[in-house]
Amino acid sequence: MVGIVSFGGYVPKLRLQRSAIAEAHTWANPGAAGQGKGERSMCNWDEDSVTMAVEAVRDCINSSDVNADALFFASTTLPFLDRQNAGIVSTAVSLGEDISVLDITASQRAGTSALLQAFAGVASEQQESIIVVGSDHRRTRASGSQEMTFGDGAAAVQVGSENTLVDFLGGHSRTVDFVDHFKGAGEEFDYNWEERWIRDEGYQNIVPPTIKQALDKAGVAAGDVNHFVMPSTIGRAVAGVARTSQIPAEAIRDNLHGVCGDTGAAHPLVMLLHLLETDAKAGDIILMVGFGQGADALVLKVNDALASFNVSTGIVGCLAGRREENNYQKFLAFNDLVTLEKGMRAEKDSKTALTVLYRKRDMLTGLTGGKCTQCGTAQFPRQDICVNPQCHASHSQEPYSFVEEQGQIQSWSADYLTYTPSPPSHYGMLTFDNGGRFMTDITDVAVGEIDVGTRLRMVFRIKELDRNRGFIRYFWKGVPV
Amino acid sequence: MAAGIRDKVAILGMGCSKFGERWESGAEELMVEAYEEAIEDAGIDTTQIDAAWLSTHNENVSVGKGGLPLSTSLRLPNISVTRVENYCASGSEAFRGAVYAVACGACDIALAVGVEKLKDTGYGGLPAADNGTLAPLWAATGSAPGNFAQLASAYRAKHNVSKEDLKRAIAHISVKSHANGAKNPKAHLQKAVTEDQVLNAPMIAEPLGLFDCCGVSDGAAAAIVTTPEIAKSLKNSDLVTIKALQLSLSNGSEAGHNSWDGSYFHTTRIAARKAYDEAGIKNPRDQVSMFECHDCFSITEMVTMEDLQLSAEGTVINDVMDGFYDADGQIPCQIDGGLKCFGHPIGASGIRMLYEMYLQIQGRAGERQLSNPSIGLTHNLGGSPMSNVAAVCIIGAG
Numbered sequence: 001m002v003g004i005v006s007f008g009g010y011v012p013k014l015r016l017q018r019s020a021i022a023e024a025h026t027w028a029n030p031g032a033a034g035q036g037k038g039e040r041s042m043c044n045w046d047e048d049s050v051t052m053a054v055e056a057v058r059d060c061i062n063s064s065d066v067n068a069d070a071l072f073f074a075s076t077t078l079p080f081l082d083r084q085n086a087g088i089v090s091t092a093v094s095l096g097e098d099i100s101v102l103d104i105t106a107s108q109r110a111g112t113s114a115l116l117q118a119f120a121g122v123a124s125e126q127q128e129s130i131i132v133v134g135s136d137h138r139r140t141r142a143s144g145s146q147e148m149t150f151g152d153g154a155a156a157v158q159v160g161s162e163n164t165l166v167d168f169l170g171g172h173s174r175t176v177d178f179v180d181h182f183k184g185a186g187e188e189f190d191y192n193w194e195e196r197w198i199r200d201e202g203y204q205n206i207v208p209p210t211i212k213q214a215l216d217k218a219g220v221a222a223g224d225v226n227h228f229v230m231p232s233t234i235g236r237a238v239a240g241v242a243r244t245s246q247i248p249a250e251a252i253r254d255n256l257h258g259v260c261g262d263t264g265a266a267h268p269l270v271m272l273l274h275l276l277e278t279d280a281k282a283g284d285i286i287l288m289v290g291f292g293q294g295a296d297a298l299v300l301k302v303n304d305a306l307a308s309f310n311v312s313t314g315i316v317g318c319l320a321g322r323r324e325e326n327n328y329q330k331f332l333a334f335n336d337l338v339t340l341e342k343g344m345r346a347e348k349d350s351k352t353a354l355t356v357l358y359r360k361r362d363m364l365t366g367l368t369g370g371k372c373t374q375c376g377t378a379q380f381p382r383q384d385i386c387v388n389p390q391c392h393a394s395h396s397q398e399p400y401s402f403v404e405e406q407g408q409i410q411s412w413s414a415d416y417l418t419y420t421p422s423p424p425s426h427y428g429m430l431t432f433d434n435g436g437r438f439m440t441d442i443t444d445v446a447v448g449e450i451d452v453g454t455r456l457r458m459v460f461r462i463k464e465l466d467r468n469r470g471f472i473r474y475f476w477k478g479v480p481v
Numbered sequence: 482m483a484a485g486i487r488d489k490v491a492i493l494g495m496g497c498s499k500f501g502e503r504w505e506s507g508a509e510e511l512m513v514e515a516y517e518e519a520i521e522d523a524g525i526d527t528t529q530i531d532a533a534w535l536s537t538h539n540e541n542v543s544v545g546k547g548g549l550p551l552s553t554s555l556r557l558p559n560i561s562v563t564r565v566e567n568y569c570a571s572g573s574e575a576f577r578g579a580v581y582a583v584a585c586g587a588c589d590i591a592l593a594v595g596v597e598k599l600k601d602t603g604y605g606g607l608p609a610a611d612n613g614t615l616a617p618l619w620a621a622t623g624s625a626p627g628n629f630a631q632l633a634s635a636y637r638a639k640h641n642v643s644k645e646d647l648k649r650a651i652a653h654i655s656v657k658s659h660a661n662g663a664k665n666p667k668a669h670l671q672k673a674v675t676e677d678q679v680l681n682a683p684m685i686a687e688p689l690g691l692f693d694c695c696g697v698s699d700g701a702a703a704a705i706v707t708t709p710e711i712a713k714s715l716k717n718s719d720l721v722t723i724k725a726l727q728l729s730l731s732n733g734s735e736a737g738h739n740s741w742d743g744s745y746f747h748t749t750r751i752a753a754r755k756a757y758d759e760a761g762i763k764n765p766r767d768q769v770s771m772f773e774c775h776d777c778f779s780i781t782e783m784v785t786m787e788d789l790q791l792s793a794e795g796t797v798i799n800d801v802m803d804g805f806y807d808a809d810g811q812i813p814c815q816i817d818g819g820l821k822c823f824g825h826p827i828g829a830s831g832i833r834m835l836y837e838m839y840l841q842i843q844g845r846a847g848e849r850q851l852s853n854p855s856i857g858l859t860h861n862l863g864g865s866p867m868s869n870v871a872a873v874c875i876i877g878a879g
Contacts, residue, residue: 344604353614364618379737381619387737411635411743411866414687415627417606424687427621428631429867431739438737439621439628439867447687452638463618475619 002123003164003303004157005066008059009273009315010052010135011153011260013323013444015039018148020328025143032143040261041151042325043137045334045421046443046461049075050085051474052154053135054092054460058403060131060156061093062312068158070100070130072118074110074265076183077137078103079472088474089133091365092460094401100127110134110265111155112290112298118159119168119298129160136264141189142337149233151261155269155315165306166276166286168298170218174210175294178202199237207295208244211287214297220285222246227275229253230289231267247287259319265290273315280306323444333421345419350466352473362399367458367476369436370397378402378435400436402458406481407432409454414447430456430478441477455481485759489584490723491712492876493705494523497836500700500824501669508537508544508598509554511701515829516555516594519703523590524716527555530705531588533562536575536595537828538863539608540566543598551594568863569777570728571595572702572831573872577726579706589711595833596701597826606697607827626686626694628865629778633688635743636784640795648688650798651779652679655692657807658776658815662822664849669696669824693779698824702832721842724856725759725875727752736867748871749788749860756873757790762856765790769812769875770854771841773834775862776819785860786814789873808849816841816849831861831872842878 022036043052053073061068073086080088086101104114111134118130135154140146159168180198181190207230215222228251232238242252253271255262263270268290275286286300311317325331332338362368363381370382375391378400386393412428426442428450442450443461456478463475496518498511506514520527535551537543544550548562567574572595579591602608607625637647656676662668674692682690707715709722729752735741753765762768769791776782783801786792791812792800800806806814817823817837820830838857840846856877863870 344602345606345609348609350617352618356614356618360615360618377738381737383733387733389732389734389738389740410638411631413623413627413630413634413689415624415630415685417626417685418622418624420622425622425624425627427623427627428634429743435739436737437739439623441621452634463622473618 001164001167002119002159002161003167003300005129005160005162005164006060006064006158007156007273007276008056008061008063008312009153009155009270009318010055010059011041011315011318012043012047012052013321014042014044014325015322016042016325016328016331020326021148024328029143035148038258039324040148041153042331043152043334044444046477047137047152048079048462048472049077049135049137049154050079050088051460051462052137052152053089053133053156056135056154056156057089057093057131057133059312059314060158063310064158066129066158066160068095068099068129068131070121070127071095072102072104072114072130072132074104074114074132074134075136076105076108076110076265078105088365091361092474094366094368094403108265108292109290109294109296111267111269112288112296113173115157115159115269116171116173116296116298119171122159122161129158131156131158134266134269136266138264139189139335139337142332146190146192149257149262151263153260153263153270154266155273157269163305165303165309167301167303169220169301170214171296171298172210172213172217173294173296174206176206177293178206179293195234199234199240203232203234203237203241203291204244207241207289207291210295210297211245211289214299215287218299220299223248224285225251225287226284227251227253227280227286229268229271229275229286230291231255231262231271232291233257233262270315276306277311277314277316282307343419349468350464350473351469352466352471364475367402368399369402371400372396373398378432380436380438402432402436405432405434405436406455406457407437409450409452409456411452412442412450426450442479443477444479450480457481486580486584486726487724487759487761488709488722490580490706491709492721492723492839493525493590493707493712493715494519494521495704495836495839496522497667497702497833498700499667500698500826500833502600503699504600506699508550508596508701511598511699512551512554512594512596515701515703519705523705525590525705528558530557530560530590530592532560532582533557533592533594534575534578535562535564536566536571536593536831537564537597538566538568538571539597539599539827541611542602542608544596567870569775569827570831570861570863570870570872571828572833573728573859573861573874574831576704576832576835576874577728579704580723580726583706583708590705590707592703592705593832594701594703595829595831597828598699599697599826600699624686625865626689626778629781630686630689631743632784632866633780639742639744642798644688646798648680649676650801651693651783652676653801654776654779654782655679655821658819658821661808661816661849662818665818665823668818668822669698670818670822689778689780695777695820696822696824698826700824700826700829700833702829702836704832704835719843720879721839721876722879723874724877725756725873727755727759728870728872729755730870731864731868733868743866745784746788746862746866746869746871748869749785749862749873752871752873753789756875760875762875766812768856769858770856771813771816771838771851772858772860773815773817773819773837774860776815776821777825777862781862782814789858789860813851816846816851831859834859834861835874835876838876842876
């Protein structure tokens with residue numbers, strides 16, 4: 001039976017305290033004070049939907065022993081409008097070039113639609129296994145109400161037909177051009193209509209019939225749903241749909257507003273993973289809904305195998321690995337919501353030679369170095385002649401991935417001179433346990449947190465933004481283990 | 482086995498511009514300023530120069546490419562001019578070109594000029610490095626102070642030195658250089674500082690504060706070299722000859738192989754060993770009278786004293802704190818103020834170091850003159866600790 005065979009999640013480490021947002025805006029909007037509770041996840045300056053997707057997919061494939069032959073990337077905040085973003089992800093996690101990838105976008109239900117397509121693809125035996133990743137980093141105007149409710153995050157599930165953790169029983173999609181919000185081409189931000197109308201005319205009228213058809217196809221009664229996964233930031237919208245659909249109120253899942261915020265197209269998947277990592281038991285029925293110009297409803301059933309599934313980090317692990325951020329100005333800066341004086345050092349042109357990026361794609365996107373077949377030395381980058389002073393063999397190296405390698409800091413500095421969007425720039429010599437080293441940028445650290453001997457692992461991040469051309473350079477950085 | 486260049490080449494004349502924020506001068510004027518002093522010191526005419534070398538690093542914010550800027554500024558007699566660039570060791574590279582030309586007999590008299598105009602960028606510090614198309618796609622986002630600062634963390638870990646002890650030692654290095662620079666009318670920074678000032682300065686790159694970093698200066702330096710025989714025939718002054726000149730370049734092992742611990746300069750050790758062999762120096766700590774090292778940052782100077790075999794490994798902090806390298810110590814270091822205070826116009830620095838050693842050996846160093854120095858060493862380094870160009874030159878009387 002078709003179902004989910006693995007999953008992995010990612011939520012950025014930074015958690016902006018909503019009290020900090022409220023404090024900044026109560027002068028103009030006294031009502032903001034009441035919303036200043038809990039925290040929302042927040043991308044570091046070097047994270048976007050692609051980097052989060054990479055981390056979620058890594059987390060997913062670290063728990064899987066099945067190779068995927070397709071990758072679907074669902075997001076409404078893809079950094080490239082014309083460059084397959086899913087291809088960046090598949091290259092970064094070294095899924096190989098014999099893979100079919102697809103960006104699925106333009107609706108908040110892109111995540112659930114991608115998952116439905118994946119189930120269909122595997123069921124029809126077009127593909128053996130498909131990874132679906134949802135990831136969103138939604139920007140809002142400063143002081144917009146979504147600033148409080150949105151979060152940043154990603155979740156990946158691998159769909160297959162053998163050894164499933166969760167089975168897909170049936171699903172249904174309904175398409176209605178109900179424009180609760182939109183973002184026109186070239187626009188920076190969403191334009192939103194009134195929430196009460198969205199709740200009463202949108203959710204209430206569009207979702208229940210979709211659910212009914214999905215349950216009918218799956219042969220499941222509404223009253224048998226154990227877990228109802230449906231994101232919405234609008235008060236009582238989910239409860240209203242559950243009531244109308246006769247789904248037990250206690251089945252409604254926490255939308256993680258208090259600890260994460262709504263992660264857009266990723267959020268049904270983020271909520272699903274949170275459920276699978278916490279409360280889901282064998283035999284449980286899950287109803288999952290994505291809403292946006294219609295709705296998707298998916299009915300799933302938990303298998304015994306879930307209990308023995310080894311979650312690598314998961315949503316729960318990411319939620320635990322948090323750092324409180326109380327500086328709202330930093331949030332504005334990281335999201336390009338304020339015009340900062342960056343200094344002349346920031347004027348340096350960052351044009352990327354696309355020929356070089358292509359020639360070295362396994363190195364730059366996939367963090368693949370070399371291992372000498374003569375002396376066994378792992379090294380980065382891979383060059384024609386071995387780096388080992390005792391070897392220097394020529395053309396002796398095989399590709400060697402550093403993605404999952406760890407090591408320790410041999411030397412480091414926190415640099416206030418060089419331009420970085422988040423000073424000081426931390427970097428240092430990282431020596432890998434199994435050989436190889438290079439001077440690496442170190443991210444997600446505060447002053448005083450690293451020293452010689454600090455253990456690091458690698459993460460995929462934005463290296464530099466080419467604002468003159470709208471290009472993004474990605475590379476890998478170290479973060480403390 | 483090649484015989485090397487010991488005693489084959491003499492310095493006929495040298496010149497050095499005032500270093501500093503030379504708002505009124507471009508690279509063209511700075512080259513003339515250094516050259517006019519050198520040609521007067523040499524006692525020759527421009528038409529007697531057979532070939533010239535020009536060193537400059539950031540040509541894009543300075544003179545531009547090629548040898549033409551030197552040929553044109555000095556109105557050289559249509560001779561060959563070669564522009565060289567080897568990071569911050571470019572000055573030593575230009576000098577090497579001129580010295581080799583004379584040593585091999587191709588030229589009787591050769592000129593080396595180094596220049597850098599750094600204060601046309603609009604901001605402090607060095608211009609951002611421009612290093613090809615691949616490196617920017619993956620190399621860590623850093624600056625020179627951040628790269629060199631890493632010596633401190635690695636040295637502390639290797640030798641079990643506390644943060645405070647290391648910070649105090651590198652502060653002493655800067656205090657010493659400021660005291661020396663205060664006696665040098667050509668120095669960029671001519672003001673003495675206290676240890677407290679150094680310790681409490683704003684942080685640039687952990688653990689280096691403002692006073693741990695050298696000046697970013699405009700300036701030029703020039704050397705005219707010839708054979709000892711021609712030098713004797715042209716001048717009556719004491720002969721100063723080149724005893725050794727060695728360069729060593731990283732081949733990627735420090736940056737890419739785990740055999741390097743990050744606390745020293747692999748290349749400096751090699752260049753120093755070869756230079757001492759070439760010069761016939763068996764015990765550097767006893768035989769070197771004085772030296773100018775590449776003190777781009779105080780921590781660079783500190784570890785270099787060990788790399789040059791002047792302090793035993795792991796003991797330099799004691800020597801520094803004991804005043805061994807102070808102006809009245811056993812081996813005065815940076816007697817002209819060093820990069821720290823004389824300043825660091827990149828392409829000129831290697832030749833500037835030689836200028837001070839040359840003046841000292843000839844007894845012409847004014848208020849900062851040491852008593853009877855006979856062997857002077859210069860150490861000129863470019864790049865970063867993990868990947869660099871190290872030049873060691875030894876000159877001496879006779």
